[in-house]
Amino acid sequence: MQDAVATLEQLKKIAHEFADEREWHQFHTPKNLSMCLSAEAAELMELFLWVESKDSLAQVEDKKEAVEHELADVFLILLLFCNRTGIDLAAALERKMVLNRKKYPVEKVKGKSAKYTEYENS
Numbered sequence: 303m304q305d306a307v308a309t310l311e312q313l314k315k316i317a318h319e320f321a322d323e324r325e326w327h328q329f330h331t332p333k334n335l336s337m338c339l340s341a342e343a344a345e346l347m348e349l350f351l352w353v354e355s356k357d358s359l360a361q362v363e364d365k366k367e368a369v370e371h372e373l374a375d376v377f378l379i380l381l382l383f384c385n386r387t388g389i390d391l392a393a394a395l396e397r398k399m400v401l402n403r404k405k406y407p408v409e410k411v412k413g414k415s416a417k418y419t420e421y422e423n424s
Contacts, residue, residue: 310391310392313377313381314381314384314385316380316381317378317381317382318381318382318385319387327386330368330382330383330386331386332383332387335379335382335383335386337385338379339376339379339380342372342375342379343376345372345375346369346372346373346375346376349361349365349368367392370398406418
């Protein structure tokens, strides 16, 4: 399965079936899944610990399989969270992007990395 052909619904089904086969849904509370999501994201970050920012892209190439595994773990937990809570991730992203476009107007933020509060009145 590839990004270009996989639907989010198909991926959510794969995640659901994986947990279902193991009878793990009983443990999948929003609290536990949110904590697990953070832990998995930390495992991804650990791959870049002590690597200079300028070298981080090369680190992806050097540890590509490990990076892919950690990203997949993060995505799996995100899908399980959405399944458990009934959140439509695509719709949530679409709504959030409307807010982000207002919060980060191109004419004020293009090419800048400062936090939005630092350019809010400029």
